[in-house]
Amino acid sequence: MGHSTNLFKKAQTIIPGGVNSPVRAFKGVGGTPFFIKSGNGPYLIDLDNKQYIDYVCSWGPLILGHAHPTVIAALNKTIPQGLGYGAPTEIEVEMAELITQLIPSIKKVRMVNSGTEATQSAIRLARGFTGRNKILKFQGCYHGHSDSLLVKSGSGLLTFSIPDSLGVPAEFTQHTLVAPFNDIQAVQRIFAQFGEEIAAIIVEPIAGNMNCIPPLADFLPNLRSICDQYKSLLIFDEVITGFRVSLHGAQSLYNVIPDLTCLGKIIGGGLPVGAFGGRQDIMEYLAPLGPVYQAGTLSGNPIALTAGLATLQVLQQSPQVYQDLAKATQYFLEELKVVANQYSIPLHTQSVGSMFGIFFTQKNSIHNYDQVACCNLENFKQFFHGLLNQGIYIAPSAFEVGFISTAHSQSVLDQTLEAAKRIFFQMNGYDTSATSALLEVDTLSAE
Numbered sequence: 001m002g003h004s005t006n007l008f009k010k011a012q013t014i015i016p017g018g019v020n021s022p023v024r025a026f027k028g029v030g031g032t033p034f035f036i037k038s039g040n041g042p043y044l045i046d047l048d049n050k051q052y053i054d055y056v057c058s059w060g061p062l063i064l065g066h067a068h069p070t071v072i073a074a075l076n077k078t079i080p081q082g083l084g085y086g087a088p089t090e091i092e093v094e095m096a097e098l099i100t101q102l103i104p105s106i107k108k109v110r111m112v113n114s115g116t117e118a119t120q121s122a123i124r125l126a127r128g129f130t131g132r133n134k135i136l137k138f139q140g141c142y143h144g145h146s147d148s149l150l151v152k153s154g155s156g157l158l159t160f161s162i163p164d165s166l167g168v169p170a171e172f173t174q175h176t177l178v179a180p181f182n183d184i185q186a187v188q189r190i191f192a193q194f195g196e197e198i199a200a201i202i203v204e205p206i207a208g209n210m211n212c213i214p215p216l217a218d219f220l221p222n223l224r225s226i227c228d229q230y231k232s233l234l235i236f237d238e239v240i241t242g243f244r245v246s247l248h249g250a251q252s253l254y255n256v257i258p259d260l261t262c263l264g265k266i267i268g269g270g271l272p273v274g275a276f277g278g279r280q281d282i283m284e285y286l287a288p289l290g291p292v293y294q295a296g297t298l299s300g301n302p303i304a305l306t307a308g309l310a311t312l313q314v315l316q317q318s319p320q321v322y323q324d325l326a327k328a329t330q331y332f333l334e335e336l337k338v339v340a341n342q343y344s345i346p347l348h349t350q351s352v353g354s355m356f357g358i359f360f361t362q363k364n365s366i367h368n369y370d371q372v373a374c375c376n377l378e379n380f381k382q383f384f385h386g387l388l389n390q391g392i393y394i395a396p397s398a399f400e401v402g403f404i405s406t407a408h409s410q411s412v413l414d415q416t417l418e419a420a421k422r423i424f425f426q427m428n429g430y431d432t433s434a435t436s437a438l439l440e441v442d443t444l445s446a447e
């Protein structure tokens with residue numbers, strides 16, 4: 001038995017489910033998670049010394065791949081000077097300067113320790129600033145695990161939202177309204193009824209927690225104008241998209257300016273960091289200037305910010321990096337579709353820059369959570385395990401987005417395509433009956 005299997009057994013006796021974040025347990029695909037020994041460029045090495053090409057990239061932060069030399073060198077320089085002081089440091093000002101320079105809608109920024117903290121604090125700030133309680137979020141968008149945001153789906157659009165987790169009193173989510181992603185009419189209906197009570201809309205400008213769903217053409221501009229009309233705030237949760245799809249955020253790609261922006265993942269370069277920022281008048285409502293309390297013992301930690309700042313500086317110094325990443329991602333997805341086609345596996349892909357989604361479906365566009373949920377899960381599981389067996393790691397859930405880093409070379413992508421070809425061949429040869437039965441279901445539930 002492998003070291004990972006043994007360790008997972010032991011872990012389960014002393015850590016709930018054996019993991020410190022649920023999706024790591026492979027519940028969505030079955031099987032046993034592997035334990036990581038190290039990472040290097042596009043590769044992960046597990047405890048049994050098996051190497052994997054990694055398309056998870058720590059769930060987004062590692063846009064430069066694992067253990068990028070510049071990031072590691074910066075850390076090696078900073079660490080000997082102490083690990084944190086709970087007092088102001090120069091690097092916090094440098095980080096704030098860089099963020100406000102790269103994302104102009106952010107006039108002031110506060111550092112925190114995770115994406116969850118960023119969104120939770122931004123919501124509190126929006127409520128404090130507007131003096132309103134309700135917020136609107138979208139089905140399938142994830143904004144961390146704080147109480148009022150842990151809601152995906154009300155049983156009807158305008159009914160009170162049901163918490164996704166035990167331990168969240170319904171009273172805590174009664175102010176959370178939910179609409180389907182990309183459905184502006186649903187948003188208009190909700191605002192017609194509750195508009196004057198809504199503090200903010202919070203949205204992932206490109207949904208990255210229900211696979212990969214870009215916004216439809218008018219969706220974000222319409223959210224902006226609805227917020228303006230009702231004097232509600234627009235919060236972009238760019239925890240994934242910030243510095244992933246562009247050096248200036250998804251907001252620059254779609255040319256829609258939010259009032260507040262939440263950041264995380266890439267700005268920590270692999271260490272725990274989050275941030276939220278935006279309009280000056282709003283940010284000045286924060287303590288110690290204003291009446292909205294927010295704090296953190298480890299916030300602005302110099303080691304974490306060193307990794308983040310080094311990552312951002314590498315990105316800033318090589319502006320062609322985003323085009324290269326997008327090109328590599330498009331190549332990979334187009335070839336993947338060609339291979340799937342050869343073996344008659346219905347497959348659709350979506351991407352923005354280097355964040356991508358693979359959908360086992362006959363549809364050629366996916367706009368919302370319900371459509372993702374209709375995709376063929378069995379095909380996804382076979383694909384996941386087929387790749388894993390051949391040393392390729394994609395997220396262990398059909399609802400997660402994939403990432404390509406600057407360390408993913410053409411040969412790494414081609415190796416993945418070869419592996420996919422072998423899997424599609426098998427899926428086609430041995431499992432046609434099961435596949436076509438599932439496809440019928442998928443087609444029936446289309447739109």
Ligand SMILES: *Cc1c(COP(=O)(O)O)cnc(C)c1O
Pocket residue numbers: 113114115116117119142143144145204208209237238239240264265274
């Ligand atoms: C990951 C993520 C979060 C939560 O960040 P954590 O660091 O895991 O707390 C929030 N919003 C989005 C869009 C995310 O992808």
